[in-house]
Amino acid sequence: MAPFIHFDQVTKSFGTLKVVDKLDLEVAKGEFVSLLGPSGSGKTTLLMMLAGFEQPSHGAIWLDGTRIENLPAHKRNMGVVFQNYALFPHMTVAENVAFPLAMRGVGRAEAAARVTRALDMVRLGHLRDRRPAQLSGGQQQRVALTRALVFEPTVVLMDEPLGALDKQLREHMQLELRDLHRTLGLTVIFVTHDQSEALTMSDRIAVFNHGRIEQLDTPEGIYDRPRTRFVAEFIGETNLFEGVVNKVADGIAEIAIASGVVVRAAQLGPVEVGAPILASVRPERLHLQERAAGGNAIAVTVTDHVYQGDHLRTHLAGPGIELVAKVQRRVPVGPVGSPAFACFEPSECTLIAPDQAAGRGA
Numbered sequence: 001m002a003p004f005i006h007f008d009q010v011t012k013s014f015g016t017l018k019v020v021d022k023l024d025l026e027v028a029k030g031e032f033v034s035l036l037g038p039s040g041s042g043k044t045t046l047l048m049m050l051a052g053f054e055q056p057s058h059g060a061i062w063l064d065g066t067r068i069e070n071l072p073a074h075k076r077n078m079g080v081v082f083q084n085y086a087l088f089p090h091m092t093v094a095e096n097v098a099f100p101l102a103m104r105g106v107g108r109a110e111a112a113a114r115v116t117r118a119l120d121m122v123r124l125g126h127l128r129d130r131r132p133a134q135l136s137g138g139q140q141q142r143v144a145l146t147r148a149l150v151f152e153p154t155v156v157l158m159d160e161p162l163g164a165l166d167k168q169l170r171e172h173m174q175l176e177l178r179d180l181h182r183t184l185g186l187t188v189i190f191v192t193h194d195q196s197e198a199l200t201m202s203d204r205i206a207v208f209n210h211g212r213i214e215q216l217d218t219p220e221g222i223y224d225r226p227r228t229r230f231v232a233e234f235i236g237e238t239n240l241f242e243g244v245v246n247k248v249a250d251g252i253a254e255i256a257i258a259s260g261v262v263v264r265a266a267q268l269g270p271v272e273v274g275a276p277i278l279a280s281v282r283p284e285r286l287h288l289q290e291r292a293a294g295g296n297a298i299a300v301t302v303t304d305h306v307y308q309g310d311h312l313r314t315h316l317a318g319p320g321i322e323l324v325a326k327v328q329r330r331v332p333v334g335p336v337g338s339p340a341f342a343c344f345e346p347s348e349c350t351l352i353a354p355d356q357a358a359g360r361g362a
Contacts, residue, residue: 002065004029004187005050005155010059012045012211019045021211022059029064032181032188034198037208038234043191044159046208050189051157052076063154074103076155079148083160085140087132093143094119094128100151118150122176138169145177149184158190162197174200195235199223207231223282225268225350232280232352239286239323241279245271252295252346255279259320264295265349278352285348286325288314288333294343298323302338316342 003026012020020042027033035043048054050061052073061069068076079100087096094115101111119125122142132140141161148156158177162170178201181188192198198205199219207214207222207230215222215231226232232240243257253271255263263279271277289297300316300323308326314333316323323342327333334340 003027003062004031004064005189006060006062007046007050008060008062010046010049010056010061012042012049012054013057019211020049020056023212025206025213025216027187027189029187030185032178032186032190032201032203034190034192034202034205035208036192036195036198036205036235038193041208042211043206043208047157047159047189047191050155051078051080077151077153079151079153079156081141081144081148081156081158081161083163085132085144085161087140087143087147089132092129092131093124093135096132096143097147097150100147104151106151114150118146121149121180122146137165138173141165141173142176145180149180149186155187155189158188160191160193162192163194170197171200177201199235207234209234226280227352229278229352232278232350237283237324239281239283241281241321243277243279245273245275245277247273253277253351255351257321259318261298261319261321263298263349264346265351266347268351269353271351271353280350280352281344281348283313283324283326285344286316286323287343288316288325288327288331288340289343290340292341292343295346296349297341297343300340300342302334302336302340304336305333316340318342 005027007023007025010020010023011018035046037043045054049056052071056069060067097115097118098111101114119128124139124142127135127139162173165173174197190201202219204216204218205222206216209230214228222231222235226235232238241255241257241263243255246254246256248267248271251267253265253267255265255277257263265279298318300318302314303317304315306313311329312327312333314325314327316325325342
């Protein structure tokens with residue numbers, strides 16, 4: 001089946017600065033895909049090219065089988081939600097939501113019915129006569145979303161729409177957006193630099209770095225099986241071991257670290273004995289024990305505890321290495337200066353090939 005949205009070798013340059021570099025991306029109809037990356041990585045530029053506000057320097061953009069890179073923005077039938085909401089301050093909530101319908105020549109009676117249905121859907125019908133300045137940040141965000149949905153767009157594009165909200169409201173809106181996506185079957189492209197936001201809401205995540213996609217995968221795949229060093233370090237937190245493949249047997253690769261530590265990892269792809277390798281282990285996968293246990297056990301000393309509410313962020317020092325473990329508060333942990341073993345199973349350790357370890361993956 002052909003993809004609903006297809007970026008084909010798309011490049012965007014501003015003068016000598018290449019912001020998006022020969023990028024390929026396919027999105028299925030009804031999918032929620034987040035573009036995640038640091039500032040300047042190219043994710044917003046890609047969104048603007050899809051919306052029609054920027055044109056690619058090279059390459060093609062396809063929507064439902066039709067090339068659209070030269071199609072004006074107003075003919076693409078896409079709803080766009082920005083971080084600043086861009087609501088008209090002199091209009092009421094209902095008038096703001098009705099605006100795109102008026103621009104498309106929808107009759108007054110039909111427009112009124114659509115506005116009522118849309119506002120009820122986001123539980124804002126009782127605020128239809130208020131102006132944006134009389135609304136909270138969360139309410140303004142929902143009005144902006146409703147305005148983007150009311151004309152039944154082909155695709156909904158969102159550029160950091162929750163960035164201005166406080167943490168509690170942002171997390172609430174993440175769930176609301178996820179439910180709306182599932183209920184309406186929307187195709188959503190969502191730009192964010194917030195890893196938790198992308199993991200919570202997305203069907204798939206495209207991790208951007210220097211104008212290219214380092215990894216495109218499900219939230220579970222991105223977090224549990226990072227394919228590049230950049231992804232491993234950008235998504236959440238991780239412990240990295242640099243070493244050489246010592247031997248491979250029964251699906252387990254043994255990695256010799258320079259300090260003499262040996263790490264065993266499940267072999268998920270081809271590796272060669274003697275080849276340099278990088279191993280990634282998430283802090284919550286480390287279990288502190290008094291005795292060596294499991295497939296890996298590294299002798300360490302507790303150097304610090306940082307209280308994080310539901311867990312302790314425990315810093316550890318081993319032979320030539322420093323580690324971090326996330327320890328649940330109900331689990332007993334020795335005081336600073338006490339010895340322990342940092343234990344984890346080979347299945348909890350991800351290998352990253354040397355050409356990918358430098359963050360050059362596409």
